[in-house]
Amino acid sequence: MTSSQPLRVAVAAIANDRDEYLIARRPDHVHQGGRWEFPGGKIEPGENLETALCRELREELDIIPVSFHPLMTLDHAYPDRQVRLEVVRVHRFEGRPRGMEGQPLRWMPAGLLHTLDFPAANRPIIQALTLPDRVLITPDLRCPHTLLAGLQRTLAAGWVRLIQWRTPRLEGEILAELMAQVMPLCRAKGVRLLLNGDPERAITLGADGVHLNSHRLALLGQRPEGLDGQHLVGASVHDAVGLRQARKIGADLVLISPVAATLTHPGAPTLGWSRFEELARQAGCPAYALGGMTPAHVATAQDHGGQGIAGIRGLWLGPAEPD
Numbered sequence: 001m002t003s004s005q006p007l008r009v010a011v012a013a014i015a016n017d018r019d020e021y022l023i024a025r026r027p028d029h030v031h032q033g034g035r036w037e038f039p040g041g042k043i044e045p046g047e048n049l050e051t052a053l054c055r056e057l058r059e060e061l062d063i064i065p066v067s068f069h070p071l072m073t074l075d076h077a078y079p080d081r082q083v084r085l086e087v088v089r090v091h092r093f094e095g096r097p098r099g100m101e102g103q104p105l106r107w108m109p110a111g112l113l114h115t116l117d118f119p120a121a122n123r124p125i126i127q128a129l130t131l132p133d134r135v136l137i138t139p140d141l142r143c144p145h146t147l148l149a150g151l152q153r154t155l156a157a158g159w160v161r162l163i164q165w166r167t168p169r170l171e172g173e174i175l176a177e178l179m180a181q182v183m184p185l186c187r188a189k190g191v192r193l194l195l196n197g198d199p200e201r202a203i204t205l206g207a208d209g210v211h212l213n214s215h216r217l218a219l220l221g222q223r224p225e226g227l228d229g230q231h232l233v234g235a236s237v238h239d240a241v242g243l244r245q246a247r248k249i250g251a252d253l254v255l256i257s258p259v260a261a262t263l264t265h266p267g268a269p270t271l272g273w274s275r276f277e278e279l280a281r282q283a284g285c286p287a288y289a290l291g292g293m294t295p296a297h298v299a300t301a302q303d304h305g306g307q308g309i310a311g312i313r314g315l316w317l318g319p320a321e322p323d
Helices: 049-061 110-115 120-130 144-156 172-188 199-204 214-219 240-248 272-282 295-303
Strands: 007-014 020-025 040-042 064-077 082-094 105-109 134-137 162-165 192-196 209-212 232-237 253-256 287-290 308-311
Touching (some): 007 049, 007 064, 007 120, 020 110, 064 120, 064 272, 064 295, 082 120, 105 110, 144 172, 172 192, 192 232, 199 209, 209 214, 214 240, 232 240, 240 253, 240 272, 272 287, 287 295, 295 308
Parallel strands (some): 007 082, 134 162, 232 253, 253 287, 287 308
Antiparallel strands (some): 007 040, 064 082
């Protein structure tokens, strides 16, 4: 097995109606033995991902996947081999899962998967399963009261789970005072917030992580200090160069833009869905489509290998125009 020929593996993140995922324990005598994993197996020569997925799930679990979409593609180098995990999220299946090879099975909530011993290559999958299909980006407003009212109205809708707080015109004590009100509101709703700005400032203000614009991303040589596994690091990317940098610093998610035309830049060049898909499959972490997106585009983004969409309009329920 050479570095240019990774072992292609179909991996299934199989969900039930309780938002739990099916995992299996690897036999002790095999590679990465004794650890838990997501079901799947080697993609044989001549097979595509869908064919391999259906075959593996039938052989391993006696089920047939009915509804699924690509989640992510991961390249990982173990000391003794390289693997390429082609991960699919399975929403519906026929049959009742059972360990056809005698392997123990269990259903686990996404939020508890990190407590178990998984192969290192599976860790980004676990991260992806804890992230939502939409990232709300706050509008560039100058009035803290307007922002706070809009946030309260948006949180009350009940769907938001991840926010990128982007208010470049608010700084210093004004931002600190506003965040002192914002963070308790988010925590009460179980919503994570990433501050678009300086990583150290994000930690000081109690954010759940940081979002790096393309300029900040390019200046970093490693993951920002102080942002451990309990924090998220997001990054804005526009091309393969930006994606490589995001992978280098260990970003947990990326926003790829501009996928489509926006109201603010109607004539600007866009990536389109084909190029988004190419970039999403290189990301190595959850990728969100940004630029001209609304909730109606979530399924399209997922069909093209993305986690979902990010944006302001269609997500933010308060005033969005600059004041």
